[in-house]
Structure formats: structure tokens, C-alpha cells
Amino acid sequence: MISIRSKLSLWLSALIIIATVIGLILFESMLRQAFHDSIINRLEEDLEHIILASHINAGEIIIDQNELSSFYKPAYSGRYFQFNSESQVIRSRSLWDVQLDIELLQQNQTRVWQAKGPKNNDMQLLSIGIGSTSGEKIATLTVAQDLSIGRRVFSEVFGTKLAINIAMLLAMICGIFIIIRQSFKPVKSIQDSLAKLRQGEINSLEINQIPVEIKPLAETYNELLDYTANQIERSRNNLGNLSHGLKTPLAVMQQQVEVLGLSNPETAEAMQQQLDQIRNMIERKLAAARITGDMLPAAQMVIPRDFEALISTLDKVHHHKRIDCAVNILADISRLPIHREDGMELFGNLLDNAYKWAESSIYVGINVSDISHRQTLNLTIEDDGPGVNDDQLSQLTNRGKRLDEAVVGHGLGLSIVKEIIEQYGYNLRFNRSERLDGLRVTIEFTNPKVKTNVVS
Numbered sequence: 001m002i003s004i005r006s007k008l009s010l011w012l013s014a015l016i017i018i019a020t021v022i023g024l025i026l027f028e029s030m031l032r033q034a035f036h037d038s039i040i041n042r043l044e045e046d047l048e049h050i051i052l053a054s055h056i057n058a059g060e061i062i063i064d065q066n067e068l069s070s071f072y073k074p075a076y077s078g079r080y081f082q083f084n085s086e087s088q089v090i091r092s093r094s095l096w097d098v099q100l101d102i103e104l105l106q107q108n109q110t111r112v113w114q115a116k117g118p119k120n121n122d123m124q125l126l127s128i129g130i131g132s133t134s135g136e137k138i139a140t141l142t143v144a145q146d147l148s149i150g151r152r153v154f155s156e157v158f159g160t161k162l163a164i165n166i167a168m169l170l171a172m173i174c175g176i177f178i179i180i181r182q183s184f185k186p187v188k189s190i191q192d193s194l195a196k197l198r199q200g201e202i203n204s205l206e207i208n209q210i211p212v213e214i215k216p217l218a219e220t221y222n223e224l225l226d227y228t229a230n231q232i233e234r235s236r237n238n239l240g241n242l243s244h245g246l247k248t249p250l251a252v253m254q255q256q257v258e259v260l261g262l263s264n265p266e267t268a269e270a271m272q273q274q275l276d277q278i279r280n281m282i283e284r285k286l287a288a289a290r291i292t293g294d295m296l297p298a299a300q301m302v303i304p305r306d307f308e309a310l311i312s313t314l315d316k317v318h319h320h321k322r323i324d325c326a327v328n329i330l331a332d333i334s335r336l337p338i339h340r341e342d343g344m345e346l347f348g349n350l351l352d353n354a355y356k357w358a359e360s361s362i363y364v365g366i367n368v369s370d371i372s373h374r375q376t377l378n379l380t381i382e383d384d385g386p387g388v389n390d391d392q393l394s395q396l397t398n399r400g401k402r403l404d405e406a407v408v409g410h411g412l413g414l415s416i417v418k419e420i421i422e423q424y425g426y427n428l429r430f431n432r433s434e435r436l437d438g439l440r441v442t443i444e445f446t447n448p449k450v451k452t453n454v455v456s
Helices: 004-052 145-183 183-198 215-263 265-290 305-317 339-359 390-398 413-426
Strands: 056-057 062-064 079-084 089-091 110-116 121-133 138-146 301-302 324-329 335-339 363-370 375-383 429-434 439-445
Touching: 004 056, 004 079, 004 121, 004 138, 004 145, 056 110, 056 439, 110 324, 138 145, 145 183, 301 305, 301 339, 305 324, 305 339, 305 390, 324 339, 335 339, 335 375, 335 413, 339 363, 339 375, 339 413, 339 439
Parallel strands: 324 363
Antiparallel strands: 056 062, 079 089, 079 138, 110 121, 121 138, 301 335, 363 375, 375 439, 429 439
């Protein structure tokens, strides 16, 4: 979908262009009308001068050349006149050898039209019918002006106006883009803040530099973030309290079952199985409830920093073993698309298993693969321990089965791992490591709801 800034830029530019085009059309029409009116006014003045300089005597048209304008003397000067009567035609010297085709008019009748004149140029003509004082002799006086010179001046004026308007149009469009860009800088700042918020670099939006129009939205967003974080914190605290609260009743029940076992072993064994199921169910549900999930734009795992912290802790826990744990990041990735607390629990369990069973080496690899034209982020943890038999590997990947009960040794904490993986919608695979010949755990970050920020 097109952005608001692009829409504003396009609409404002379109409005300015339309307004400029309409203005040019109106200006051209007004200029053309003014040009036509000025020519008609000049021709009317020429008619008056020629009428004053001429008279009809004894049926003959007589013109006093001294009273005529000098424009009528040079050949093809662009200004012409011609007298027409039934028996006589008098032309201005400027017409030279050209005679105008004139329609005779009645007295005081006028006619305005355009026609071709000398040199085949367009002319504007004005004719009027005049008569002698006795009314017996009627002649038609026509004055004309060449339009080529006026049209050239008109084109120059309009061309200059057009160039100025185009320059102003381009300047206004550039100004629109600059103004809109400057006006949307706070929005760009909010976009950058949201990106940092998604990546966990900040915990809330900075509202000091936000325009007043969208400041309530940012404040509401921050309030929602605080409310959600507080709700999660309260839920985790309540779960912790619940976990501690259940320990005492379960311990009492366990003692009662042990006492019952002395007198009725069969009943005690059945109750012990039910008690174990209750304890395991509580542990699984508490583990699932502790998972934050991907609904919050909170802090994601930072690599390799968080892995280095885990490795440093596990080196101290397993100090009796000399384990070389190598982290190899094969892509330009700075964060994993998982909440930091969930990631620390997830990878803490997997690395702890690797440390427990590794002889001397652990390999952690992070890379990007293209599957069906779609980038997938892969993370593998491999060790050089005894590994898991092939038939046990198939049991590890059975959906819905507690992984810590499926295989002895490599099952510690895998139920929590599976719960976290399923909560995020990722894929978890177990197989034998070709690199170190031990167990290899692969996590595929394929959930389309989570942005990985991966650059291959």
C-alpha cells in the first residue's frame, strides 16, 4: 500500500500541475482576446483617420495622402487599406500589387473577418460602408493588419510566461517534497524507534520529540507495553507462588502414599502413579506458562553476547571438564527472533545437555538457508558425546511426547525446550552429528510471524 507521504506528495503535485495548466489556459485565452481586441481597436482608429482624410466628390473618391499615416507607404508594411465602389478601387501603397477581395457593404454596415493577404500572411480586416453627403454614392472602406508580427509577439510573451510557470511549478513541486519530507521526519523517527523496540534496544517510545497529533497514540502504546509487561511479571510471580504452594500438599500426599504402601502396596502404587501424573502435569503447565512467546516487541536474544554469557556460566558449572565450545555465525545476524528470557532457558537446557555428555568439543552454528525461495534461520548445537541411537532419535521427535522421558541422558530439560519451540511455532530436530559424531540438535526459525532481521 502506498505511504501517506507519497500520497500527499502525489496529490499536492497533481493539484499544482492542474492549477498551473488551468492558469496557463486562462492566461492564453485572455492574452489572445486582448491581442484581438487591441488589433480591432487599432483598425477602428485607422478607419476614422482614413475617413477624415477622404471624401466623395462628384461620385469620385478623393483621399488626402498627406493626412494618412506613414505606415501605408512602404510595400507590405503590414498595415493596409482599400476603398471599393461600383466603379472605383483605391488601394494603399503598402498593398503594392495585391488587391483585396472585398464584399461591398451598405452605408454604416460593418464587417470583421480574417483572410489571407500579401505574402500569404493572415490578416485581420475591418470594413465599413460609407456614403456621400447626398447619399447617392456608397463605397466600402476596408482596413487590414498583418497578424504575423502580432502572433510572433504573442508567442514570445506566452513562451516567456510558460517558461516562468514551468520553473515555478518545478520549484513548488520540489518545495512540496522537501516540506513533506521535513514534516514526516518525526514519523520516521517513530519508525526507527519501533524497529529498535522490536529488536529490544529500547523498552518504550521516546515521546518528547513526537508531534502532538500522534503523541496520544505513542503514549497509549507505551502504556500498553507497561501494562503487558506488568501482567507478565505478575503472572510469573503468581506461578512461582503457585509452584511453591503446591509443593507442601504434594509432599504430604507423597508421605501418605508411602505410609499406605506398608499396608496396601497395590493401592499405594496406583496412587503413586496418579500423584506422579499430577506432578508432571503441573511441571509442564508451569513451564509452558513461563514462556513469554512472540507477542511482545521485547528484548530479543543478542548474539554472540548472550551465548558467550551462557557458555561462561556452563564452563563454571562443568569446571571438572575441559570443553571447547565454539560459536560460528555464518550470516550477518545480530539477534535471534526469540524473547531473551525464553532463549536463555531454551539454549541453556540444550547447551547444558551438550556439556554433560560432550567429551571435549561442542559446536554452535548459526546460518541461513533458502527453502522454497524463502530464507530460514537455522541454529545447530553439536557435541562429541556418545549420541543417541537411531530408534531413540525417532522417539525424540514424536509430537506430544515429553522429551525428558524419551531418552535417558539427553532428556534433561527437553520438555521445556519442546514447549518453547511449539509456543513460537519453530521446528526442532534431533539427529547424529556428522561433524563431531555425537548428538546434533537443529532449530529452524520458520515462523512467518517473527521477523528475523537476517541478511544472507
